[in-house]
Amino acid sequence: MSSEMAALCFHRAVCRWSTASSTHCVRSYANYAHSTLSQMQLPSPPSRPPTFHDVLGRLEFWQRTEHELEPSVIGKILVSIAKARYADSVLTESQQRYILQQTHSASGQWSAQAVSGACYGLQAWAGLPLNSLQEAVSNKLSQLQQPFAGRHIGMSLYGLRHSEDGPVVRAILAQLAKIIAHCSEVLGEQIVGNALYGLQRCAESMESRAVLAAMAPKIVQSSEALKAQAIGNALYGLQRCADSTELRAVLAAMATKIIQCSEPLKAQAIGNALYGLQRCADSTELQMVLAAMAPKILECSEPLEGQHIGNALYGLQQCADSTELRAVLAAMATKIIQCSEPLKAQAIGNALYGLQRCADSMEVRAVLAAMAPKIVQCSEALNAQAIGNALYGLQRCADSTELRAVLAAMAPKIFQCSEPLKGQHIGNALYGLQRCADSMEVRAVLAAMAPKILECSEPLEGQHIGNA
Numbered sequence: 001m002s003s004e005m006a007a008l009c010f011h012r013a014v015c016r017w018s019t020a021s022s023t024h025c026v027r028s029y030a031n032y033a034h035s036t037l038s039q040m041q042l043p044s045p046p047s048r049p050p051t052f053h054d055v056l057g058r059l060e061f062w063q064r065t066e067h068e069l070e071p072s073v074i075g076k077i078l079v080s081i082a083k084a085r086y087a088d089s090v091l092t093e094s095q096q097r098y099i100l101q102q103t104h105s106a107s108g109q110w111s112a113q114a115v116s117g118a119c120y121g122l123q124a125w126a127g128l129p130l131n132s133l134q135e136a137v138s139n140k141l142s143q144l145q146q147p148f149a150g151r152h153i154g155m156s157l158y159g160l161r162h163s164e165d166g167p168v169v170r171a172i173l174a175q176l177a178k179i180i181a182h183c184s185e186v187l188g189e190q191i192v193g194n195a196l197y198g199l200q201r202c203a204e205s206m207e208s209r210a211v212l213a214a215m216a217p218k219i220v221q222s223s224e225a226l227k228a229q230a231i232g233n234a235l236y237g238l239q240r241c242a243d244s245t246e247l248r249a250v251l252a253a254m255a256t257k258i259i260q261c262s263e264p265l266k267a268q269a270i271g272n273a274l275y276g277l278q279r280c281a282d283s284t285e286l287q288m289v290l291a292a293m294a295p296k297i298l299e300c301s302e303p304l305e306g307q308h309i310g311n312a313l314y315g316l317q318q319c320a321d322s323t324e325l326r327a328v329l330a331a332m333a334t335k336i337i338q339c340s341e342p343l344k345a346q347a348i349g350n351a352l353y354g355l356q357r358c359a360d361s362m363e364v365r366a367v368l369a370a371m372a373p374k375i376v377q378c379s380e381a382l383n384a385q386a387i388g389n390a391l392y393g394l395q396r397c398a399d400s401t402e403l404r405a406v407l408a409a410m411a412p413k414i415f416q417c418s419e420p421l422k423g424q425h426i427g428n429a430l431y432g433l434q435r436c437a438d439s440m441e442v443r444a445v446l447a448a449m450a451p452k453i454l455e456c457s458e459p460l461e462g463q464h465i466g467n468a
Contacts, residue, residue: 055080059095069102071140075114078103078121078133082159087124096129103136112146119156119172122163134168141175148179154191157198157211161237165203173202177210180218187218192257193230196237196250204279209246216249219257226257232269235276235289239315243281251280255288258296265296271308274315274328282320282357290319294327297335304335306374310347313354313367317393321359329363336370343374349386352393352406360398360435368402375409382413388425391432391445399437407441414448421452427464 055077062069069077077099084090091099103118118137125133148156156176163169180195187195195215202208219234226234234254241247265273273293280286297312304312312332319325336351343351351371358364375390382390390410397403414429421429429449436442460468 056090059099063095063098069106071106071108071110071114074099074103074106075111075117075121078124079117082121082124085124086126087129088126100129100132100136103133104139110140110144112144112148112152115140115144116148116152116155119176120159122159123161126162130163131168134163134166134172138168138171138175141172141179144179148183150183150185150187150191153180153183153187154194157195160198160202161200164201165205169202170205170207173205173207173211177207177214180211180214183218187222189222189224189226189230192219192222192226193233196235197233199237199241200239200276203240204242204244208241209244212241212244212246212250216246216253219250219253222257225260225262228261228263228265228269231258231261231265232272235274236272238276238280239278242279243283247280248283248285251283251285251289255285255292258289258292261296264299264301267300267302267304267308270297270300270304271311274313275311277315277319278317281318282322286319287322287324290322290324290328294324294331297328297331300335303338303340306339306341306343306347309336309339309343310350313352314350316354316358317356320357321361325358326361326363329358329361329367333363333366333370336367336374339374342377342379345378345380345382345386348375348378348382349389352391353389355393355397356395356432359396360400364397365400365402368397368400368406372402372405372409375406375413378413381416381418384417384419384421384425387414387417387421388428391430392428394432394436395434398435399439403436404439404441407436407439407445411441411444411448414445414452417452420455420457423456423458423460423464426453426456426460427467429468431467 059077061067081087081090081099087096115137118133118140122130122133122137153176156179160169160172163172192215199208199211231254238247238250270293277286277289309332316325316328348371355364355367387410394403394406426449433442433445
């Protein structure tokens, strides 16, 4: 064999060996990689949170198979229903019965998360189903062995916002008051706002006062500055709380938080905050809140709408004359002038009704001057209650150009009212004129009232006659 042929054969042999070796290496590496990957715990892709439709689908399956639900699952279901607004609108009657039965009978330990979820869920229910769920929640709270964290307190009280006063609701409040008092966690600003907001329909009682007593130091201890919405929500929730040591402690704590708030309050927050003061008797603590609110009203860059104005002034109905009240009235007068939308009948009645304890002053007159054209511009007919409320609120206003302008605006509204005035409306309306000097405007109101008195079909009681 020639040297050239030998070299060619050697080259081919090397090439065949190289190809086979490469293929073997690739296969070996692939086998190694597969073996290694199979042993590794690769992270799974993030799962999306279940939607209400997912929860509803599972609920249908569980109900069909008569599945016994765990307390943690029940809590999550009730939270999901609450976020979907109302149980009646998203659940069938049989599904409602199934959830209620499971909530009452579920065995196993109820955690703080599960119990607070059930409390939070109360807001979505009404009628007899709500009563049943309240009883179950009260029972679970009494058996709870795990302490609440701050978020559990906020969720639980917020869930009561649609619950009317009653023995079971009071029992829930009493249990929550003890839980709040023993909570060692500092409450965040949103939790403070949500917790007090949930009291909005709770009547004055020992139990509601106990909650206020437990919350007051928690507000003081909160290291976070309350945001605008939390301030509005917190004060709005006090609307049914009568004067008490516990309420005053909350007001004092809130006044400091309002001053510390660096965020401008929006129109809704202003309306809500002042509306919540409607049953607060005049006190140093109330004046502290008013002093803190006055600059916040002036700083508000967005215009107050009619409802905000009506709610804000309505909340001042128990406030006696003071420097702090006058500052709020001066700020509100400016905002009323800036309001470009027509006020509705209810907003007019509520706004003037809130002035009932305000002594005659420049600031009250500024509010009257701002309100007079709003009454004229109102395209709605004032109903009987709005007329009674509006005139009743003028009882401490002395004769002035501004008062006469309001009376002149009210006279045609009384004529236009097609609804018969009841005894209460007549008594309140005429009672409000007690400090009005004789004038054309007063006579116009009296002329408008005379036929309304004759049209009244119900007998006037002694108090109505005395007031009139």
